[in-house]
Amino acid sequence: MDATFNASNVSALPGHENRRPTQQEAEDAVRTLIAWAGDDPTREGLLETPGRVARAYGEFFSGYGQNAADVLSKTFKDVGGYDDIVLLKDIPFHSHCEHHMVPFFGKAHIAYLPHDGVVGLSKLARLVDVFAKRLQTQENLTAQIIDAVNENLNPRGAAVMLEAEHMCMTMRGVHSHGVTTVTHRFTGVFAEEREERDRFFAFIGKR
Structure with missing residues (x-):
């Protein structure tokens, strides 16, 4: 663009x-x-x-000026019957707080259990960018990412976690440095089964 x-x-x-x-x-x-x-x-x-x-x-x-559906439009069904977790962790992102228009930045972890095929791995990183490059709250960014995965990939379940540092806390206000805000959301199998959530946390090193 x-x-x-x-x-x-x-x-x-x-x-x-x-x-x-x-x-x-x-x-x-x-x-x-x-x-x-x-x-x-x-x-x-x-x-x-x-x-x-x-x-x-x-x-x-x-x-x-970008659309999540366009980013996730092409999927691959010939994956040798693979139906286990697909996970990208430590995806870096930068966004801007909609309350003060100062940056927040960190990393995203995205996982899904395929149902109708898989998407190219780079597309998940691009998906994060689509929503991060807007005025945001971390909570809303988390919800937008997982909603886009569900709407466009129709997985059996999805999981998203964001970890970020907010300059609105560091540069102004309480001036707290090194504070990490964590948000996550689970849908489908990840929401229903503790074992799948535990696997997600283990894969991203949180267990």
């Missing part, structure tokens, strides 16, 4: 009924924030900052 947002994609999202601001308007908003913070947006070191910030936001939030 290009560094700038696809306006047609974003304006179609719920809550985006109003006209999408232009690139120039976005840069003007950054200049306003610089001045509000107490600096001079016209000084040499800050002259090009608004453009850089707008381009960076295009990358940080490129997930709004």
